[in-house]
Amino acid sequence: MAIRHFLQFKDFSRGEFEHLFARAAWIKAKFKSFETYHPLFDRHLAMIFEKNSTRTRLSFEAGMQQLGGSSIFLSTRDTQLGRGEPVEDAAQVISRMVDAVMIRTFEQDIIERFAANSRVPVINGLTNEYHPCQVLADIFTYIEHRGSIAGKTVAWIGDSNNMCNTWLQAAEVLDFNVHVSTPPGYEVEPERAGLFGQDHFEEFADPMDAARGADLVTTDVWTSMGFEAENEARKKAFADWCVDADMMRAARPDALFMHCLPAHRGEEVEAAVIDGPHSVVWDEAENRLHVQKALLEYLLLGKVEAK
Numbered sequence: 298m299a300i301r302h303f304l305q306f307k308d309f310s311r312g313e314f315e316h317l318f319a320r321a322a323w324i325k326a327k328f329k330s331f332e333t334y335h336p337l338f339d340r341h342l343a344m345i346f347e348k349n350s351t352r353t354r355l356s357f358e359a360g361m362q363q364l365g366g367s368s369i370f371l372s373t374r375d376t377q378l379g380r381g382e383p384v385e386d387a388a389q390v391i392s393r394m395v396d397a398v399m400i401r402t403f404e405q406d407i408i409e410r411f412a413a414n415s416r417v418p419v420i421n422g423l424t425n426e427y428h429p430c431q432v433l434a435d436i437f438t439y440i441e442h443r444g445s446i447a448g449k450t451v452a453w454i455g456d457s458n459n460m461c462n463t464w465l466q467a468a469e470v471l472d473f474n475v476h477v478s479t480p481p482g483y484e485v486e487p488e489r490a491g492l493f494g495q496d497h498f499e500e501f502a503d504p505m506d507a508a509r510g511a512d513l514v515t516t517d518v519w520t521s522m523g524f525e526a527e528n529e530a531r532k533k534a535f536a537d538w539c540v541d542a543d544m545m546r547a548a549r550p551d552a553l554f555m556h557c558l559p560a561h562r563g564e565e566v567e568a569a570v571i572d573g574p575h576s577v578v579w580d581e582a583e584n585r586l587h588v589q590k591a592l593l594e595y596l597l598l599g600k601v602e603a604k
C-alpha cells in the first residue's frame with residue numbers, strides 16, 4: 298500500500314473521514330471505560346516542533362502511549378534542523394527510525410518536502426497555511442453534539458489563517474458552508490487555502506451578517522504564531538472582529554461556539570461566549586486526543602473495522 302500522509306484536510310476523502318469519525322468514537326468509548334487498546338505496540342512517532350504547543354504535543358504523546366507505542370519529541374532548538382540540515386536529509390534519516398512523523402512548522406512547503414522524502418506517514422500538526430488535526434477534532438465535536446455537519450453553516454470570524462483555510466477545505470470535502478468575515482486586507486486567498494472552487498463559502502464585510510443563522514460560530518487568535526511582528530497593526534484592524542454575546546444571539550439558538558485555543562478573552566472572543574452555554578471548547582480540545590488516535594491507527598494499520 299502506498300504511504301498516506303495527512304498534510305492538509307483534502308488529502309482524505311469523505312469516506313475516509315466517515316471511517317475516522319467512527320473509529321474516534323469507538324476509541325474514545327474504550328478509553329472512557331478504561332479498556333486497554335494497544336494496536337500500535339512497538340510503533341514510534343517522531344514529533345518535530347518548530348513552534349510552541351500544549352494540546353498538539355500532549356495529545357499526540359499521550360495518544361501514542363495509550364495505543365501501545367511511544368513518541369519522541371524533537372524541536373528545532375536542539376536538533377540539527379535548527380542548524381540548517383536540509384529538510385530532505387532530515388526526512389530520509391528520521392523516517393528510517395520511526396513509524397510516523399508529526400510536524401509543526403512554518404510554510405506548508407517545508408512539510409511537503411519532508412513528506413516527499415519520507416518512508417513513513419507524515420502528519421501536519423500545524424503550518425502557517427493549515428491545521429487539519431484541529432478541524433478533524435472540531436468536526437468530530439460538532440457531530441457528537443449535533444449530528445452530521447453536511448449542509449450546515451459555519452461562521453468564521455477573524456483572520457483568514459491556517460484554521461480558516463482548513464475549515465474552507467473541510468467544507469468542500471464534507472459538503473457544508475462557511476460564512477467568513479475578516480477585516481479588510483485579511484481576506485481569504487483561495488489559492489493559498491487550496492480550494493477547488495468558491496461554492497462552499499461566502500464572504501461578509503460585517504461579522505454580524507456572517508454569524509446570522511449559523512449552526513457553529515468559530516474564531517481564532519488575531520495573530521498566529523510566526524506573525525508576531527504584525528501584532529500591533531492586527532490589534533487595530535481586528536478590534537470589531539470579537540465574537541460577543543450579540544453575535545451568538547444572531548446565530549441559531551442551538552449554535553455551538555468553538556475555538557482551537559489558546560484564546561485571548563477580550564480580543565477575538567468575549568469571556569461570556571467562550572465560558573458561556575454555547576461553548577464546547579473543552580470537548581473540542583479533548584477530542585484532539587481521540588481523533589488523532591484514530592488517525593494514527595488509520596495511517597499505520599489501514600482500515601481497522603470495529604470489533
Ligand code: CP
Binds near residue numbers: 350352353431558
Ligand atoms: N490548538 C492547538 O493546536 O493548540 P496547541 O498550540 O497548544 O498545540
Ligand code: NVA
Binds near residue numbers: 521
Ligand atoms: N492560528 C493559530 C493556531 C494555534 C493553535 C496559530 O497558528 O498560531
